[in-house]
Amino acid sequence: MSDLTQYDNIISKLDETYSSGRANGNLLFFGSSVTTHSDGGVDFEIRLCPSLSHKPQVSKPVVSNPDGPFSPPYVPGLYVDRLKEEEEEYVVLMNKYCVVPNHFLLVTKEFKRQTAPLTPPDLAAAYNLMSAGRRQGKNFFMFYNCGPLSGSSQPHKHLQFMPIPEEGAPPIEKLAQRQRLEVDGKAFIIPSLPYAHHVFRLPAYRSRPLEEILDILTQAFISLLDLTFQLLRRLPTLPEGPPAYNVLLTFDHLHVIPRGRAEHTLSQGGLDVPVNALGFAGMLITKSEEEQGLLIEESPLAILGGVGLPVAEGESCSTVESSI
Numbered sequence: 001m002s003d004l005t006q007y008d009n010i011i012s013k014l015d016e017t018y019s020s021g022r023a024n025g026n027l028l029f030f031g032s033s034v035t036t037h038s039d040g041g042v043d044f045e046i047r048l049c050p051s052l053s054h055k056p057q058v059s060k061p062v063v064s065n066p067d068g069p070f071s072p073p074y075v076p077g078l079y080v081d082r083l084k085e086e087e088e089e090y091v092v093l094m095n096k097y098c099v100v101p102n103h104f105l106l107v108t109k110e111f112k113r114q115t116a117p118l119t120p121p122d123l124a125a126a127y128n129l130m131s132a133g134r135r136q137g138k139n140f141f142m143f144y145n146c147g148p149l150s151g152s153s154q155p156h157k158h159l160q161f162m163p164i165p166e167e168g169a170p171p172i173e174k175l176a177q178r179q180r181l182e183v184d185g186k187a188f189i190i191p192s193l194p195y196a197h198h199v200f201r202l203p204a205y206r207s208r209p210l211e212e213i214l215d216i217l218t219q220a221f222i223s224l225l226d227l228t229f230q231l232l233r234r235l236p237t238l239p240e241g242p243p244a245y246n247v248l249l250t251f252d253h254l255h256v257i258p259r260g261r262a263e264h265t266l267s268q269g270g271l272d273v274p275v276n277a278l279g280f281a282g283m284l285i286t287k288s289e290e291e292q293g294l295l296i297e298e299s300p301l302a303i304l305g306g307v308g309l310p311v312a313e314g315e316s317c318s319t320v321e322s323s324i
C-alpha cells in the first residue's frame with residue numbers, strides 16, 4: 001500500500017504553487033469565457049480563449065530528447081512535489097499554460113514516452129490524487145493524450161488533472177451515467193456517440209477497499225485497450241504513426257477513445273480545430289468568436305467524429321464483449 005499522505009500534501013500545495021507561479025511569471029494564465037452548447041445529449045462546454053493566440057510558440061520537441069520542459073531543473077511556481085507509487089517515481093507540475101486555475105500534470109521522473117500505455121502505478125497515482133482532491137473538497141478528473149494524433153504536444157509521459165466543480169463531472173459523463181447496464185464488469189459504448197469509444201463503469205468511490213478499486217481500474221484499462229486494438233486491427237487502413245487514443249478517468253468511469261486524426265478541418269472556412277482528450281470530455285476550446293461560431297455550426301459531435309474513428313459494426317449494442 002503506498003503512502004497516501006504524499007497525495008494529500010500535493011493537493012494541499014496546489015493553491016500556493018499556482019499563486020507563486022503567477023506572481024513570479026513562470027505560470028502563464030489565459031483568461032477565457034464559457035458557452036454551453038447542447039448536441040446529442042451532451043452539454044458541450046465551448047471555451048473562448050482569445051489570448052491563447054499569444055501563447056509563446058515553442059518548437060516541437062524532438063521525441064528522442066529527454067531534456068524537455070518536464071525534466072529538471074524544475075521551475076519555482078510550477079514544481080509542486082515528487083511522489084512515488086509502487087516502483088515508479090513522478091513529479092507533479094502546474095500546467096505552465098493555464099486556462100483553468102490549478103490544472104496540473106503528473107510527469108514520470110525518468111523520461112518515458114507519451115506513446116506508452118498507462119501502467120498500474122500511473123492509474124493508481126491518478127486515482128489517489130483525485131481521491132486526495134476529494135478529501136480536500138477539490139474535484140478533478142484525469143486525462144491522458146496518448147500519441148501525436150491524440151492532441152499531445154509533449155513527448156515526455158504526463159497525465160493531466162483538470163479541476164471541475166465539487167460534485168461535478170465533465171459533460172460527457174451525463175451520457176455515461178445515464179447508460180443502463182444489464183451486467184456490471186463489462187465495457188460498454190454509448191450508442192448515440194458517432195465515434196468509436198469504450199467505457200467501463202467503476203465501483204462507487206469508497207464502496208470497496210482501495211486496493212480492490214485500483215485492481216479493477218487496472219483490469220478495466222487493459223480490457224478497454226484490448227478493445228481499442230481489436231478495433232484498430234479491423235480497420236482497412238491504420239492511422240499513421242503509433243496508436244493514438246485519449247483516456248478520461250472520473251470516479252465513475254474510465255473512457256478510452258481511439259484517434260484517427262489530431263485535427264478536424266471545418267467544412268466552412270477550412271479552419272483546422274485541434275482536439276485533445278478534453279474535447280471527448282465535452283470541453284472544446286477556440287481562440288476567436290468566429291471560430292467558436294463555425295465550430296458550433298459544424299456541431300461538436302461531428303468534430304469529434306472527424307478526429308475519432310468510425311464505430312465498429314456490431315458494436316451498436318450497449319455492452320461489448322470484454323469483461324474483467
Ligand code: B4P
Binds near residue numbers: 069094097099285
Ligand atoms: P499535451 O498532452 O502534450 O497537449 P495539450 O494538453 O493538448 O496541450 P498543448 O501543449 O498542445 O497546448 P494547447 O495550446 O493545445 O499536454 C502538455 C501539457 O503540458 C499542456 O497542458 C501544456 O500547457 C503543458 N506544458 C507545456 N509546457 C510546459 C512547461 N514547461 N511546464 C509545465 N507545463 C507545460 O492548449 C493550451 C492549454 O489549454 C493546455 O494546457 C490545454 O490542456 C488547455 N486546454 C485545451 N483545451 C481546453 C479546454 N477545452 N478547456 C480548458 N483548457 C483547455
